[in-house]
Amino acid sequence: MKRRFWYIIIPLVLLVGFVVVRVVITGGKSPLNQMGMFSDSLLVQLPEDKGLAQKELERARKALAKIEPSKSYIVIDTHANMIFLRTEDSILIKATCSTGSGGELIDSVTGRRWSFATPRGVFKITSKQADPWWRKPDWAFLEDNEPIPSDPSQRLDPEMLGAFAMGFGDNYYIHGTIYERLLGVSVTHGCVRVGSDDLKKLYDMVPIGMPVYIF
Numbered sequence: 001m002k003r004r005f006w007y008i009i010i011p012l013v014l015l016v017g018f019v020v021v022r023v024v025i026t027g028g029k030s031p032l033n034q035m036g037m038f039s040d041s042l043l044v045q046l047p048e049d050k051g052l053a054q055k056e057l058e059r060a061r062k063a064l065a066k067i068e069p070s071k072s073y074i075v076i077d078t079h080a081n082m083i084f085l086r087t088e089d090s091i092l093i094k095a096t097c098s099t100g101s102g103g104e105l106i107d108s109v110t111g112r113r114w115s116f117a118t119p120r121g122v123f124k125i126t127s128k129q130a131d132p133w134w135r136k137p138d139w140a141f142l143e144d145n146e147p148i149p150s151d152p153s154q155r156l157d158p159e160m161l162g163a164f165a166m167g168f169g170d171n172y173y174i175h176g177t178i179y180e181r182l183l184g185v186s187v188t189h190g191c192v193r194v195g196s197d198d199l200k201k202l203y204d205m206v207p208i209g210m211p212v213y214i215f
Helices: 050-066 138-143 196-205
Strands: 006-009 018-025 042-045 073-077 082-086 091-098 103-106 113-116 121-130 164-168 172-175 192-194 211-214
Touching: 082 196, 091 196, 103 138, 164 196, 172 196, 192 196
Parallel strands: 073 211, 172 192
Antiparallel strands: 006 018, 018 042, 073 082, 082 091, 091 192, 103 113, 121 164, 121 211, 164 172
16 A cells, blocks of 8 residues: 555544644654654644534644645755655655754853754745855854954855755755765754755755755
8 A cells, every 4th residue: 555645643532622633744654743843733622512623623634734745845854964855655865964053152242142953844945046155144253253244245155055055944044065074963053954966956856835844
């Protein structure tokens, strides 16, 4: 029997009137949200009235359908530092990547705080750019014990992001790296670094709007 990518588990706990609808995204035997990190699990409290309860279940199913991929999609495993381009039943690209370190930086002068974790959840590719320039944020200078420049041109770095960048979420990117020896290690500031050969394949095959699932 053909393996399905999506499985919906709806346990009805009658004594307390709860239903848990968990979206389990799996590539064969590895469910993406088995660690409890997936942001789209739904917890629905069912009314005692049978008709109202059915309406709540239908609402949950509709919410689930909105995030189900219809074609190919990207999966990023931040625990194993792996990135996949796949369909429901096939892996098109499998590559080692680097994701967020989970570290934190605090500006001792202003008290500003930055957390360097790759976001988890469901996203979409929102932009694609060849030969991207990185506009270094304040934390990049603080991290290197350098003064924050007043000249915007001093923030631009033409090499750090590699040959290609694909945006997702709130200013996060899948991009290249000059530190390919560190691929497979959680060392980034939140973005997803990919080696040059695999990045080129991804860039050529990934359109804007493609779903990205990160756990």
